[in-house]
Amino acid sequence: MTTAVPPMDSPFPERAPTVPTAQGATADASTATAGRPRWERPAYVALLLATAVLLLWNLGANGYANSFYSAAVQAGSESWKAFFFGSSDAGNSITVDKPPAALWPMALSVRLFGLGGWQILVPQALMGVGTTAVLYAAVRRHFGPAAALLSGTVFALTPVAALMFRFNNPDALLALLMTVTVYCVLRALDGAHTKWLVWAGVAVGFAFLTKTLQAFVILPPLALVYAVCAPTRLRRRLGQLLLAGAAMVVAGGWWVAIVELWPASSRPYIGGSQNNSFLELTLGYNGLGRINGNETGSVGGGASPGGGGGGGGWGETGIDRLFSANIGGQISWLLPAALVMLVAGLVITWRARRAADSLEGMARAAFLVWGGALLITALVFSYMQGIFHEYYTVALAPFVAALVGMGAAMLWEERGSKAAALTLSGTLALTAWWSYVLLGRSTGYLPWLRWTVLVAGLLAAALLFGARLGRRFALGAAGLGLAAALAGPLAYCLTTVDSTRGGSIVTAGPAVAGGRGGMGMGMRFGGGELPPGMAPQGAQQGGPQQGQQGGGQQGGARQFPGGQGGQGFPGGQGGQGAVGGRGARGTENSAGGPGGGGFGGLLGGAKASKEATAALREDAGKYTWAAAAVGAQNAASYQLASGEPVMPIGGFNGSDPSPTLARFQEYVRSGKIHYFIGEGARTGGEGQTGQAVRGGQGGGPGGGTSSAITSWIQANYRSTTVGGATLYDLTAPLNGTSAPS
Numbered sequence: 202m203t204t205a206v207p208p209m210d211s212p213f214p215e216r217a218p219t220v221p222t223a224q225g226a227t228a229d230a231s232t233a234t235a236g237r238p239r240w241e242r243p244a245y246v247a248l249l250l251a252t253a254v255l256l257l258w259n260l261g262a263n264g265y266a267n268s269f270y271s272a273a274v275q276a277g278s279e280s281w282k283a284f285f286f287g288s289s290d291a292g293n294s295i296t297v298d299k300p301p302a303a304l305w306p307m308a309l310s311v312r313l314f315g316l317g318g319w320q321i322l323v324p325q326a327l328m329g330v331g332t333t334a335v336l337y338a339a340v341r342r343h344f345g346p347a348a349a350l351l352s353g354t355v356f357a358l359t360p361v362a363a364l365m366f367r368f369n370n371p372d373a374l375l376a377l378l379m380t381v382t383v384y385c386v387l388r389a390l391d392g393a394h395t396k397w398l399v400w401a402g403v404a405v406g407f408a409f410l411t412k413t414l415q416a417f418v419i420l421p422p423l424a425l426v427y428a429v430c431a432p433t434r435l436r437r438r439l440g441q442l443l444l445a446g447a448a449m450v451v452a453g454g455w456w457v458a459i460v461e462l463w464p465a466s467s468r469p470y471i472g473g474s475q476n477n478s479f480l481e482l483t484l485g486y487n488g489l490g491r492i493n494g495n496e497t498g499s500v501g502g503g504a505s506p507g508g509g510g511g512g513g514g515w516g517e518t519g520i521d522r523l524f525s526a527n528i529g530g531q532i533s534w535l536l537p538a539a540l541v542m543l544v545a546g547l548v549i550t551w552r553a554r555r556a557a558d559s560l561e562g563m564a565r566a567a568f569l570v571w572g573g574a575l576l577i578t579a580l581v582f583s584y585m586q587g588i589f590h591e592y593y594t595v596a597l598a599p600f601v602a603a604l605v606g607m608g609a610a611m612l613w614e615e616r617g618s619k620a621a622a623l624t625l626s627g628t629l630a631l632t633a634w635w636s637y638v639l640l641g642r643s644t645g646y647l648p649w650l651r652w653t654v655l656v657a658g659l660l661a662a663a664l665l666f667g668a669r670l671g672r673r674f675a676l677g678a679a680g681l682g683l684a685a686a687l688a689g690p691l692a693y694c695l696t697t698v699d700s701t702r703g704g705s706i707v708t709a710g711p712a713v714a715g716g717r718g719g720m721g722m723g724m725r726f727g728g729g730e731l732p733p734g735m736a737p738q739g740a741q742q743g744g745p746q747q748g749q750q751g752g753g754q755q756g757g758a759r760q761f762p763g764g765q766g767g768q769g770f771p772g773g774q775g776g777q778g779a780v781g782g783r784g785a786r787g788t789e790n791s792a793g794g795p796g797g798g799g800f801g802g803l804l805g806g807a808k809a810s811k812e813a814t815a816a817l818r819e820d821a822g823k824y825t826w827a828a829a830a831v832g833a834q835n836a837a838s839y840q841l842a843s844g845e846p847v848m849p850i851g852g853f854n855g856s857d858p859s860p861t862l863a864r865f866q867e868y869v870r871s872g873k874i875h876y877f878i879g880e881g882a883r884t885g886g887e888g889q890t891g892q893a894v895r896g897g898q899g900g901g902p903g904g905g906t907s908s909a910i911t912s913w914i915q916a917n918y919r920s921t922t923v924g925g926a927t928l929y930d931l932t933a934p935l936n937g938t939s940a941p942s
Contacts (some may be wrong), residue, residue: 210319241346245337248350252333252357255698256326256366257862262701264318265841266369269705269853270304272295272837274369276846277308284308286460288469289833292825292873297833299481300474302410303371304801316844324647325373329366332377333357336599339384343563344610351683352606359598360693360709361531361591367698370706371412372595376557379407379419383570390566394440402445406452413487416453417503418581422573430566440495453824453867457483468746471860472833477859491587522583523594525854530639530688530710532594534690536579537635539601542629543572549611567607575600591708599806613679616665626666630681633658636689642713645892647692654933658685705834807878809842812924817876821845825868828876828928831855831907848874851907858906864908868932877914877929918939 265271269289277284280291287301288294297304306324314320333353341349356362365372385401388394392664401423408416424442431438460468460479474482481833515523524533578596582589612628614794615621633655640651661682665675693710807830817839827845830836837850850865851857860868868874917936918929934941 210351217271217492221283232856238346239457242349244346247328248337248353248357249334249357249456252353253326253330253818255357255363255694256329257308257323258698259552260322260326260367261318262705263322263367263699265399266318266322266367266703267705267707268372268703268841269323269833270297270307270369272833272840273301273304274307274311275303275316275841275844276306278311278316283469286469289472289836289838289849289852290826290921293469294546294826294848294850295470295833295852295857296472297832298486298853299371299412300410300479302407303374303412306374307369316841319370322367325366325369328373328377329357329362332362332366332380332599334600335384338381339387340603340606340870342387342569343560343567348610350606351609352602354687355535355605356598356602358690359532359534359602360594360690360697362598363694363697364531364702364707365592366597368592368702370592372592374409375415376595376599378404378411378416379574379596382419383423383574383599383603384410386427387567389441390427390431390570393437393441396443397426397442399448400446402448403452406449409449409453410456410705413483414491417754418578418596419574422577423570426566426569426573430562436511447490461765470852470857472859475858491589492581492585518584519587520583523579523597526713527708528591528594528641530642530693530713531591531708534639535605535632535637535686536597538628538632539604539608541624541631542576542604542612543568546604546608547572549615549621564607564611568604571600571603571607577606592706616675622666626662629665629686630659632686633662633682636686636915640689640692643658643711644714646711650688650692655683657681657688661685670754673680677886699758807838807926809839810924810926813878813926813928814839814924816923816928817845817847817920822877823871823872824875826875828878829874829931830878831867831911835878847878850910855907857927860910861906862909862913866913872932874931877918877931878915879911879920879927879929901935 206303273283273287273289276288276291276293280293282288283291283293284305285301286302287296287299293564306328307321310320310324311317321372336356337349337353339349340352348666353370365376382401382404385397385404389397389401404415407419417597428438428442431550457479460471465477471479471482473486487776493722522528523536546568547565550561550568552561575597578600580892582593582597604680608628609625612621612625635660635788637651637655640654661678664678665682668877696711697709789804819828821843825846826848827843828836828839828847829850830839831850833849833853836847849858850860853860865874915930917934918931919933919935920927920929
């Protein structure tokens with residue numbers, strides 16, 4: 202590789218070379234740490250501290266965030282059995298619809314420090330700091346500290362990352378483990394080290410225990426790059442890959458084997474499945490169903506409703522999906538730049554020898570690994586026809602950040618070449634223009650910023666390309682361009698951390714025009730999720746004022762501004778956001794009364810009153826479950842408020858066939874359940890009382906089970922309204938003698 206500009210004229214002279222040894226292998230960590238500039242350590246510490254501040258700032262405003270997972274965290278902190286299986290309640294009636302690895306750090310935190318929003322979410326924020334550190338180490342090794350610092354900064358300021366590392370969904374741990382996997386593969390390539398490849402397999406295995414088959418998406422490019430580029434004979438490369446595969450199977454399969462071999466009668470039901478099988482859940486709803494749209498138990502009993510662009514009910518699919526109105530502001534600020542940097546990096550290193558034989562070869566391998574992971578993940582997200590939420594794109598954030606940092610470092614060193622200078626300045630101009638477009642999608646959102654970003658970015662691009670600048674002027678132009686490129690994502694991040702995010706479906710930044718509907722988009726219903734095309738009326742018309750009435754986020758495009766529940770939905774009229782949630786600046790909203798969560802509380806949960814909570818706590822020690830409620834979000838609200846186990850009938854939204862009517866009747870006869878929480882706990886917006894949740898009616902295969910249980914209770918037990926909630930005392934049947942059959 203030719204360096205047209207003298208190394209000392211570059212802010213990237215410290216790229217650690219990979220020096221060949223006598224055996225043809227490469228020097229290891231000693232060369233990677235040699236010649237560290239004095240500014241590196243303070244800058245690295247400042248990066249981690251700034252990331253921690255961003256992720257921890259105002260963290261308590263998110264409360265329990267997604268109560269579906271918070272209830273499982275609480276259960277795991279009280280019961281080791283619930284901890285192991287990922288049960289929704291300490292009574293171990295049913296699990297969440299994911300494997301439990303993401304719950305374990307949060308449950309341990311709660312076990313140590315008590316139940317609270319901070320105790321649940323701080324481990325997630327620390328994972329964000331850890332991901333930044335791993336990303337820095339991976340890029341720094343072969344591209345120097347300045348490139349690593351840029352990569353870490355880009356990652357920390359990716360809006361969807363600032364969202365999900367402050368939230369309790371599994372995606373935070375998944376992103377960390379995917380970054381660790383790439384780091385380990387790069388270490389393995391640098392000298393064909395078997396142990397690092399095995400560690401990569403272990404990371405993928407635990408990623409599988411975090412979010413099942415999504416962990417395997419990046420495996421094809423990583424395995425292919427290692428098979429082709431590792432500096433050892435082919436037979437050894439293939440053997441190493443087999444060992445890594447074995448490590449992956451062990452790391453991810455031990456838990457699966459125990460669950461599948463454990464007698465079903467003594468373990469919780471596998472939430473999200475229709476046959477109480479984790480393998481079915483993995484291969485169906487959480488696996489191939491996400492690709493082809495045929496999730497078992499989804500709307501319509503296994504097939505998503507039609508939608509445009511071949512995307513079923515989950516929005517249009519296609520190569521531009523990640524740049525669309527509702528997704529672009531989450532991840533795509535620097536995605537075009539990352540793609541350009543990938544091409545440029547591969548062109549510059551095209552003639553390099555195999556990975557570990559030279560600095561250029563290892564740089565090419567890094568571009569192939571990070572770029573391959575980005576491309577395959579982006580393509581899957583772009584064309585998957587099943588359930589897809591905006592926050593899934595956090596998986597792309599480390600890949601985008603690494604490519605931007607590596608590519609900027611390489612193009613800066615090559616900027617004496619007209620082609621490199623044109624590429625660098627053109628990428629900067631493209632990024633400024635795209636930020637201008639993204640900022641313009643939010644009506645009234647910092648209008649001065651979009652023009653400032655555009656002008657500053659174009660000016661910096663012209664300065665970088667149009668004249669031979671001295672070192673100080675070149676650095677000044679680069680600094681101006683960097684500020685312009687990061688100003689938009691930074692604004693989105695600050696908006697995210699300065700507001701409340703809660704419920705099942707969340708997005709970063711402000712509301713945008715042209716989004717795919719309110720929080721109804723992607724809500725699971727009937728064992729699947731509610732597609733955007735079936736959002737309630739009015740959910741696509743929200744503005745900032747409406748957003749402050751809805752619960753969860755600034756901007757009404759993600760809320761339910763009092764629209765009517767859709768046909769067959771259990772929410773009835775008045776889907777007023779997450780009632781009792783918070784507005785744009787965290788102010789309590791009570792417009793909708795004690796219910797909420799959208800669609801009868803199934804999405805964000807009901808709001809448990811003090812009176813109802815006190816009733817559940819009364820004599821709770823005598824029962825396995827203080828109460829039962831249809832839908833995990835509703836059950837979670839009462840469980841988190843009371844601290845007592847509440848059985849979620851039917852799992853996430855009442856559609857799983859658990860428990861059966863006969864099993865539930867046996868629980869009641871045995872005196873294991875005190876109350877059933879029925880209608881009245883969910884009140885629609887604008888004063889309209891919502892229709893009762895009828896156990897997933899109109900939903901998937903399991904909907905009839907919850908409906909049958911509800912009907913049986915209503916026919917045999919008298920209801921009492923306590924603090925706005927309708928409670929059925931299951932110890933006092935109407936006949937006054939014994940529990941009916």
